[in-house]
Structures are given as C-alpha cells and as structure tokens.
Amino acid sequence: MASSSSRCALVRGRALALLAALALLAAPRRIGGGAAPAARSNDPNHVFSVSSLLPGAAxxxxxxxxxxxxxxxxxxxxxxxxxxxxxxxxxxxxxxxxxxxxxxxxxxxxxxxxxxxxxxxxxxxxxxxxxxxxxxxxxxxxxxxxxxxxxxxxxxxxxxxxxxxxxxxxxxxxxxxxxxxxxxxxxxxxxxxxxxxxxxxxxxxxxxxxxxxxxxxxxxxxxxxxxxxxxxxxxxxxxxxxxxxxxxxxxxxxxxxxxxxxxxxxxxxxxxxxxxxxxxxxxxxxxxxxxxxxxxxxxxxxxxxxxxGGAAPANAQFTAMVTNRDTPSFYYLNLVGIKVGGRAVKIPTTVFAAAGGTVIDSGTVITRLPPRAYSALRSAFARYMGQYKRAPKLSILDTCYDFTGHKTAQIPTVELAFAGGTTMNLEFSGVLYVANVSQACLAFASTGDDTSIGILGNTQQKTFAVAYDVANQRIGFGAKGCS
Incomplete structure (x- = not known):
C-alpha cells in the first residue's frame, strides 16, 4: 500500500510540474519595464527583422x-x-x-x-x-x-x-x-x-x-x-x-x-x-x-x-458606416476602443463620442485620436518598449525609438475596436512610421482637442482589404488583403 501511495504522489507531482511548465511557456514575454500582461492565447507582440522596416529598392x-x-x-x-x-x-x-x-x-x-x-x-x-x-x-x-x-x-x-x-x-x-x-x-x-x-x-x-x-x-x-x-x-x-x-x-x-x-x-x-x-x-x-x-x-x-463593386473579402469584419448629412463627402465610423499587447487601454467610449466620431480617410497618413485617447495609447505602448533607446520626435510624432544594432525587434500589437464588435489587429507596418532604423515612431498623433473629430489614416489601413459597402451602409476590414 505504501508503495502504491508513493507512486501516486510521484505521478501527481510530475503532472503539477508539467502544468507549471506549460503555463510558463504560454505566458507572454515581458517587454521592458512594468508588469507582464496576463496570459492570452494570441501572441501580444510583433517580432520582425529590423531590415524589413525600410522599403526595397525594387x-x-x-x-x-x-x-x-x-x-x-x-x-x-x-x-x-x-x-x-x-x-x-x-x-x-x-x-x-x-x-x-x-x-x-x-x-x-x-x-x-x-x-x-x-x-x-x-x-x-x-x-x-x-x-x-x-x-x-x-x-x-x-x-x-x-x-x-x-x-x-x-x-x-x-x-x-x-x-x-x-x-x-x-x-x-x-x-x-x-x-x-x-x-x-x-x-x-x-x-x-x-x-x-x-x-x-x-x-x-x-x-x-x-x-x-x-x-x-x-x-x-x-x-x-x-x-x-x-x-x-x-x-x-x-x-x-x-x-x-x-x-x-x-x-x-x-x-x-x-x-x-x-x-x-x-x-x-x-x-x-x-x-x-x-x-x-x-x-x-x-x-x-x-x-x-x-x-x-x-x-x-x-x-x-x-x-x-464585387463581393467583399470573405474574412472582412464590418462596422456601421455612420451617415453625416452635413459633411456628405466623408465616410464615418465609430471607433470605440484600443488594445495594446492584447490588453484593453483604459479609454472611456465617451472620449470618442465627444469628438464626434471618426472619419476614415485614404489621404491622411497618420491616425489622429482625441488627446485623452492618444495619451493613454502612448503610455501603454511605451511600457512595452523599455529595452529600446528613445529617439528624437519626428514632427507630429513624439514616441520614437532607435533600433540601431538590433537584427530583430519586437513591439506590442495594437488593435482598434469599432462599433458592432469589429476589430483591426494592425500589422507592425500599421503601428510604426519609419524614417530610418534609428527613428521608428508610433504612427498615431493627437487631434489636439478632445472635441475635434478623429481620423483613421492610411498607415493603419495598410495590408487590410478595406471594403466600402455603400448599399448596406457599412465598412469592412479584411486582414492580409495584400502584402
């Protein structure tokens, strides 16, 4: 009996050790200072070759x-x-x-x-x-x-x-x-x-x-x-x-x-x-x-x-196209939240509503957010980037990093949430605006005024098939629409 009990205890001990090891493997990697995010099923980081930040010559x-x-x-x-x-x-x-x-x-x-x-x-x-x-x-x-x-x-x-x-x-x-x-x-x-x-x-x-x-x-x-x-x-x-x-x-x-x-x-x-x-x-x-x-x-x-015309991408997620009779040329949608590294940034939805919504625009380069939303995003992003040297700001972009000397780099994922449950998990090319390897900046900026309308710029739209379904008054985003 004693021998049987010992074997059972040994089996239980090994099982607990295995579960602990699996938990460590599943836990996301910690980037820089601050507490590590809670465990999630999806990788909260983009890992990429630094050389891929710059466009090719051909x-x-x-x-x-x-x-x-x-x-x-x-x-x-x-x-x-x-x-x-x-x-x-x-x-x-x-x-x-x-x-x-x-x-x-x-x-x-x-x-x-x-x-x-x-x-x-x-x-x-x-x-x-x-x-x-x-x-x-x-x-x-x-x-x-x-x-x-x-x-x-x-x-x-x-x-x-x-x-x-x-x-x-x-x-x-x-x-x-x-x-x-x-x-x-x-x-x-x-x-x-x-x-x-x-x-x-x-x-x-x-x-x-x-x-x-x-x-x-x-x-x-x-x-x-x-x-x-x-x-x-x-x-x-x-x-x-x-x-x-x-x-x-x-x-x-x-x-x-x-x-x-x-x-x-x-x-x-x-x-x-x-x-x-x-x-x-x-x-x-x-x-x-x-x-x-x-x-x-x-x-x-x-x-x-x-x-x-034509059918929308099969993987497109749609959000309502908001109609605004006073500015009929623009396409509006409702941005309601942001995640960084898989974790929701604490931004009250009233912040986006107070700004009058968000325009999606093919001609604006950098996405503009109400100051309260941008400040929260910037702080959340910076907490993951402590291992990298800060670089000087670039015009309107004030959160920049120097990747010199790194063959690979990693940044937290940034996910935009829209009304109706639609999300855009941005590619790393949609998170950073890169002047050169020594100056890669968070590709968001403040509107400067909490009552000024937000704008979803073309940097964040990169690689998504963006579908304007006018008949059904909705806008969709299909990941990996092009590369």
Missing amino acids: CTASKASSNSSALSVVHRHGPCSPMHASGDAGAPSHAEILERDQARVNSIHRKVSAAGGASVIDPARASKQGVSLPAQRGISLGTGNYIVSVGLGTPAKQYAVVFDTGSDLSWVQCKPCGDCYEQQDPLFDPVQSLTYATVACGAQECQELDAQSCSSDNKCRYEVVYGDQSQTDGNLVRDTLTLSPSDKLPGFVFGCGDSNTGLFGHADGLLGLGREKVSLPSQGAPSYGPGFTYCLPSSSSGTGYLSF
Whole structure:
C-alpha cells in the first residue's frame, strides 16, 4: 500500500510540474519595464527583422483582387510608381510629409464643425463670419500618397491620378491649358477623343457641383479650391473611363482642368472616391454595384489594388458606416476602443463620442485620436518598449525609438475596436512610421482637442482589404488583403 501511495504522489507531482511548465511557456514575454500582461492565447507582440522596416529598392508585386475592374495601387514616390520610373526626384522628406499631413487634418477639422456635430460652412454663412472660402470647399491634398492609372477617352490614354476618399470630383489637366503644372504624362487632349463632350450649364451634374459657373458658350465651368490653396478650374465634361480592357464606363463626368496650381506634384490629376453623386463610386454604381474596396501595400515598394463593386473579402469584419448629412463627402465610423499587447487601454467610449466620431480617410497618413485617447495609447505602448533607446520626435510624432544594432525587434500589437464588435489587429507596418532604423515612431498623433473629430489614416489601413459597402451602409476590414 505504501508503495502504491508513493507512486501516486510521484505521478501527481510530475503532472503539477508539467502544468507549471506549460503555463510558463504560454505566458507572454515581458517587454521592458512594468508588469507582464496576463496570459492570452494570441501572441501580444510583433517580432520582425529590423531590415524589413525600410522599403526595397525594387518594385515587389503583391496579391491583387480577383475583381476584373481592379486597378493597381502604388505609392507615388515608390519604385512601382510610373512617376518614379520617369525619374521624378520630387519626393518630400519625412518632415515635409508629416507637415503636409497636418495641413490636411487641419482642413478636415475646419470643414467639420466641432460645435453641434458636423457642418460645412456654406458661402453665404462664411462671408458673414469672415471665414476664408478656399479652406472650406475642399480638404488639403496632403502628400497624396497613393496613385492609380486609368484610361480616359477613345482611344484610351493612360493617366496617373491620386485617389482620394475625401474628394468627390475627379479631374485631369487638359489642352488647351492656360496655367498647368508639370505632370507625368501628356495633357489630356479632347480633340483626340471620339467620345468627348462638354456638360451644359443646365445639366443636373453641373447644378450639383459645390462651385460652378457658366461660360459664354453655355459650358459648365467648375472650380475646386483645396484646403492648402491648391486649385483646379476648367470645363465639366464627359468621356469614357477605362479601368481595364474589358471594363469601361461611358459618359463618365469629370473635370477637364485648364487652370491648375498648387501641391499636385507630378500626378496627372485626381480620382474622387467620396460619397457625392459626382464621385466615381456613385457614377459607377449602376455598372459595378455600389461600393469599392482597396488595399494599401505594407511599404512603398509594394503594390495594392482598388476595385469597384464585387463581393467583399470573405474574412472582412464590418462596422456601421455612420451617415453625416452635413459633411456628405466623408465616410464615418465609430471607433470605440484600443488594445495594446492584447490588453484593453483604459479609454472611456465617451472620449470618442465627444469628438464626434471618426472619419476614415485614404489621404491622411497618420491616425489622429482625441488627446485623452492618444495619451493613454502612448503610455501603454511605451511600457512595452523599455529595452529600446528613445529617439528624437519626428514632427507630429513624439514616441520614437532607435533600433540601431538590433537584427530583430519586437513591439506590442495594437488593435482598434469599432462599433458592432469589429476589430483591426494592425500589422507592425500599421503601428510604426519609419524614417530610418534609428527613428521608428508610433504612427498615431493627437487631434489636439478632445472635441475635434478623429481620423483613421492610411498607415493603419495598410495590408487590410478595406471594403466600402455603400448599399448596406457599412465598412469592412479584411486582414492580409495584400502584402
């Protein structure tokens, strides 16, 4: 009996030792100072090669959408860009990118009034209040990070244009041009197209523009003045838009600019993906179905895609698209929480609600959070980063680290939670903005005011298939949509 009891005790002891060892293996690794997070089933860290922080010198093809209308999305200053191939050396510095990004954010905040929700200042009201009109008609272009190439006219000629979810009217520079900036391709020439036509002043499309006038020969003239004082003026016209050899959109309405000045770089124009009737998604809805999906590559040396209509990614999680009648161009959603390293950051949901919600924007680089939310995120992130040397701040980014001398590095995961249970577990490329190995910064910033609306920027959207399901008024995020 004693021998049997001893054996049982030995077995129990070994079992307890095995369970303790398994618990230690399952426990997350501790990064830097502070208490280690509680055990979770998912790894709360991103571990990566430091060399992977920087983009490659050569263009790397990525997984594309199977949708036949899909366009290739590239970073305008990366090796995949047609402007890069033509020797465009006008890439801004990181400081300039972030300064222009702040200008775009400022213009979004000017357009969205903090008092009473959201309202656009109309011309009559603006003149009474002494508000500058140009800042209210369009948001700043920022750096216009991502471009696509589309065909216009018959026969189709290709044009590299910035795509922008914060703008509605698409436009290109056209001949004859009284004042045009230097661009990537020859100007669009209406004489060379068999399907070109101008839009008359009395046409519905003309009347729906925010700023329009009538020429002496009854042509509809448009004007768009952006928040950074860039401006395009010209005729509102129709012609065939070609997305692929098999996908054409006859009678597409766009601006034929003959007086254009400002910070457009060498792009041939702009593709408006906003919510108004003149935008490409609205005009294309009868042919492709309402909505569109895009995926932004993880680095400027990769490619993504932009497609119209079609089914949403099978793995997409959806959250409600919040409607705001006063700023109809923007797409809104409700951000309700943030996790760092798998643990919820203590941010009352009222913080996000008090700011009026969150705009998702393809043209803003860095996500902006209300100050209370950003401060909590920054503190939580920094607790995991104690083993790394701090680096100087970079413009608006104040939480930066130096990975010099490290072959690999690890950062905590950052997860964004939206209304309805939708989550985005960001790739490490969506957590850090990297100027160089010695200056990698948390890619979030404060709005500067708890009543200013939040903005979900394009850095956080990288590698997600972002689906705008307009028919069902929802926005979805599908992980690993491109690489």
